[in-house]
Amino acid sequence: MVKGLLCVALLLFTATVFAEAWPTKDWSQGPQLSGPAVKALEDYAFAPRNEVTREGIRTDALLVIGDGQIIYERYAAPVTASTPHLTWSISKSLMATVLGVAYGEERFKLSDPVARFYPPMKQHPDITLADLLHWASGLDWQEDYEYAPLKSSVVAMLYTRGRADMAEFAANTESFSAPGQVFRYSSGDSNLVSAALKGMLGPKGYVDYPWAALFTPLGIRSATWESDANETFVASSYAYLSARDLARVGLLMARDGRWGERQLLPKAWVDFNRQPFEHYQAGQDEAVPGGHWWLNRGARGAARAWPDAPADTFAALGHWGQALYVLPDEGLVIVRYADDRDGSYRHNELLKRVLAAVARQVQP
Structure with a gap:
């Protein structure tokens, strides 16, 4: 009897340890990124802002979700965790995600x-x-x-x-x-x-x-x-969401369209979003187009757009530096809102620094 109770307790403990984290009313907090790699990330993303010339990298929000929990979050005033930010062309990927629900309804x-x-x-x-x-x-x-x-x-x-x-x-x-x-x-x-x-x-x-x-x-x-x-x-441009809310869309996509116990998007739809357009030619854009998402996978001789990020990375991108990055194998979702004006921001550089900070965090 005692042995049986121990087995049940072990199973319950195992299920708890390995249970997926999902945001309910709000996100839970995971182990926070810290150390020199985080400073290097912040030195890049949150450099001093020149409000006169508006030059340089001008991050409004940076949110990192690891395995369904917040592991890093910072904002530049007046943006806060509850501010609906203009997403610009991230709206395109949002419309593709909404359309995926209609696809699952066989419309x-x-x-x-x-x-x-x-x-x-x-x-x-x-x-x-x-x-x-x-x-x-x-x-x-x-x-x-x-x-x-x-x-x-x-x-x-x-x-x-x-x-x-x-x-x-x-x-x-x-x-x-x-x-x-x-x-x-x-x-x-x-x-x-x-x-x-x-x-x-x-x-x-x-x-x-x-x-x-x-x-x-x-x-x-x-x-x-x-x-x-x-x-x-206006699917091209005019959706507004807070960084925390946009990250929910990223988590949905990272987990192949599943939200908790519900398959909200057909997995076939997510696969389509992440499949490179077959007629894309190298050099036509920074990243490879999928189904209204941008991919880090090479196509027709194209090198990876973001060489320091995993090949399965994909993203929704918008004007003036808006970005929702999804790194499924790493369990990461990254939201960056910004007011960049001069083209100096580099997606690969931010991804490289986030990954370095995460790697330091998980070292034994």
Whole structure:
């Protein structure tokens, strides 16, 4: 009898020790990173800010989740742990994650023509949802901001003649190649994804869908997502979340779409997000595009974008230094919010320093 009780106690102890940590109302705190490697990380990420020239690396938030717990967290005023921060193009990966829930509900197939759900795309009948998610629609989109604003498709869409109905503006873009053949990064493609989702759900089902499908199940409370005048979410740019809430999306992706006991995203969807676009050519962008996420895996001769990070690292990235990094094999999720303006920040350098700090922490 005593032996049997000891076995039960051992099993319960083992289950407790190896139980996965998940955030409930808030994140639990794990062993905090410390030591010289953390100072080296902070010297890079939180260098003194020049508020006059706005030059240099200007981190607003840095949050590191290790095995489902907070192991490092720092903010630069006025940003705090509860501040919903503009994510810029991280919004694209968020929309892909919301779309993954609809995929699990069998509302569409990746091979479906976009025009099936969004009639203005009938002028481009061969473009599929997979093409949009690979930023390979073949639409002649110019994704320039500061360097060529007068020729910029994205500036026109967000701020001038396209701002009332951004998806329709993108749909009216002429083609430069057949769909699915050429990668060209496009905020227009992302807003077409948003319009397609609206067509699948209808306006009433769509307006609350990101919350019902994703944010509420993950316990996200800070999310705001702006829409255009046509009440379509601006999937390219305008989602706001706190760093802690964005990290929940990263943990979901790190664990193959599972949240606790629930498979919120089909694993096949996460696999698609993490599969390199087959027609990507080395040098077209810093990282390799997957399904609306950025990958550290080489493709067609491309070297790893972030050589000091594991090959399975993937990320959601946004303008002015926004980043959500997911390192599944390391059990790490990293959120960085920023106000970078001069291009001096390097993803690889931050990842290298975080990994060095974590390695020091786990040394016996």
